[in-house]
Amino acid sequence: MKWDSPPIWPVAVPSILGFSIACADEILSIQGLFGQALLLPILALTASSGLVMFLPDRYESKFECILGIWLMILLAVIPQLIFPIWFVLVILFWLSQSLYVWKRNYPTFRLGIWLGAGGMSGLYLGSLFAFNVLS
Numbered sequence: 001m002k003w004d005s006p007p008i009w010p011v012a013v014p015s016i017l018g019f020s021i022a023c024a025d026e027i028l029s030i031q032g033l034f035g036q037a038l039l040l041p042i043l044a045l046t047a048s049s050g051l052v053m054f055l056p057d058r059y060e061s062k063f064e065c066i067l068g069i070w071l072m073i074l075l076a077v078i079p080q081l082i083f084p085i086w087f088v089l090v091i092l093f094w095l096s097q098s099l100y101v102w103k104r105n106y107p108t109f110r111l112g113i114w115l116g117a118g119g120m121s122g123l124y125l126g127s128l129f130a131f132n133v134l135s
Contacts, residue, residue: 003102011098011118015119015121015122018124019125020129021045021122021123022126023129025040026127026135027134034116037100038077041127042123049116053066065112067109068128069115072120073119090120091121093118094121
């Protein structure tokens, strides 16, 4: 997928969605119900990847895009369990991708990786915001 000018929705929507999920989790105190701090927001972000099915028809394989989102969620979560500052690399990766992915013609799987990185970046930043400001 290639765009003529920088698109707003692939940068803004996933990160705002992840940020909103993290803040809603803190406001509603859902983590106290299930005892898992980040599991429920990650599952909510994974489930929301189905919103890709509502993209216009010019996005060829929407299932490949969903697989890319799921792969990026896994690549953002599993190393975070071992390396506590992994979220910084995920955010930097998403920012670097946002600068040049729109300029080139990449397959929809790569677009899914970009969207997944944006969602996880928003989730991590939203978790930091919710922990420091909302609690």
